Structure formats: C-alpha cells, structure tokens
Amino acid sequence: MSEWISTVIALSALGLSAVTAYTQHRNRKKEILAARVTAYFHRTSEFAKIKLPDGTLRQAGYHLVIWNHGPAPAENVELEVKDREGVGVTLADCPDDEFPLERIDASGRYPIPWLPVADAHRGARRFTVVLRWQDGNGRQERVLPIRRGETNS
Incomplete structure (x- = not known):
C-alpha cells in the first residue's frame, strides 16, 4: 500500500x-x-523650428515621443491623442497619412513635434494618448494619461 x-x-x-x-x-x-509601446512628452532644450506643409514656420517646445521599449518590434502602430474632455487633438506636423506607422523596432523612438492645431489645446497640459499596435502576441492597446510641463510660450 x-x-x-x-x-x-x-x-x-x-x-x-x-x-x-x-x-x-x-x-x-x-x-x-511582446512590444512594450509607450508615449511621453520630451522637452526640447531649444524650440524646434518646424516647417509645416503650407510653408508656415512654427516652434515646438515639446515632442510627443512614441517609444517601443520591448524586446519585439511593434507593427501597424496607431496613435490617438485626446484632451481632458475626450476631444481629439490634431497636431499640425502630423498629416492624416502618417499613421499607422509600419514598424517601430525594439528600443525605437518616434518623435512628433507637439503643435496642436486648435488654440484651446496649445495651453492645455493634460491629455490622453491611445496607442494600438500589433506584436507577436496579437493586437495590443494602451491608454496613457500624460501631462505636459511649462514652456516659454
């Protein structure tokens, strides 16, 4: 037994x-x-001069940076930015055909000058970023609250 x-x-x-x-x-x-995609504001040491498609020169004190800090690439990366009320934020130097990004490799960063089109968004500090991407585990989504600091403008 x-x-x-x-x-x-x-x-x-x-x-x-x-x-x-x-x-x-x-x-x-x-x-x-897995790709680990996030976004953050990067304060530039000097204002970046951006020439928009219509020829207008603007200055950006911040960049919204998309960063893949995972071991695998992120593919078909989509970005959506909303203000506190959930209204979409349009960025001047981000044409409609820029997203989805085909691929962001591991450790890759993709900076976008922070130039909101609407005047109401230019002085705002808090936003929500929605990121969507595809990795080896399937379709992923991440919702991030982000906050911009003071600028010289």
Whole structure:
C-alpha cells in the first residue's frame, strides 16, 4: 500500500513539474514576442523650428515621443491623442497619412513635434494618448494619461 501511495505522490509531483515548466515556457515566449509601446512628452532644450506643409514656420517646445521599449518590434502602430474632455487633438506636423506607422523596432523612438492645431489645446497640459499596435502576441492597446510641463510660450 505504501508503494502505491509513494508512486501516486511521485507521479503527481512529476505532473505538477511538467505543468509548471510548460507555463513558464509559454510566459517566456509571450515576453519575447511582446512590444512594450509607450508615449511621453520630451522637452526640447531649444524650440524646434518646424516647417509645416503650407510653408508656415512654427516652434515646438515639446515632442510627443512614441517609444517601443520591448524586446519585439511593434507593427501597424496607431496613435490617438485626446484632451481632458475626450476631444481629439490634431497636431499640425502630423498629416492624416502618417499613421499607422509600419514598424517601430525594439528600443525605437518616434518623435512628433507637439503643435496642436486648435488654440484651446496649445495651453492645455493634460491629455490622453491611445496607442494600438500589433506584436507577436496579437493586437495590443494602451491608454496613457500624460501631462505636459511649462514652456516659454
């Protein structure tokens, strides 16, 4: 009887070890296939001079930077910026055909001059950024509240 109990305990331990190994392998594979996309404001040391498609020269004190700090590339990256009321923010130096971005490799950054078209958005400080992308784990989405600091304008 004790041999039978010992065999059952040993087989149970073996089964548990196999399940644990499989789970760890699957989680590690997910980590390797993941892109970790985020966005943040980057204050430029001097105002960046931006020439818009219509020839107008504008100055940007900030860039909205999209950053993939994951081990895998992010593909078909989409960006949506909203103000506190949920109204979309249009950026002057970001034409309609700029997104989705085809690919941002691991450690890749994509800066966009922060030049809101609407006057109401120029002085605002708090926004929501919605990022969507595809990685080895499928379609992903991240919603980020972001805050811009003071500028010299």
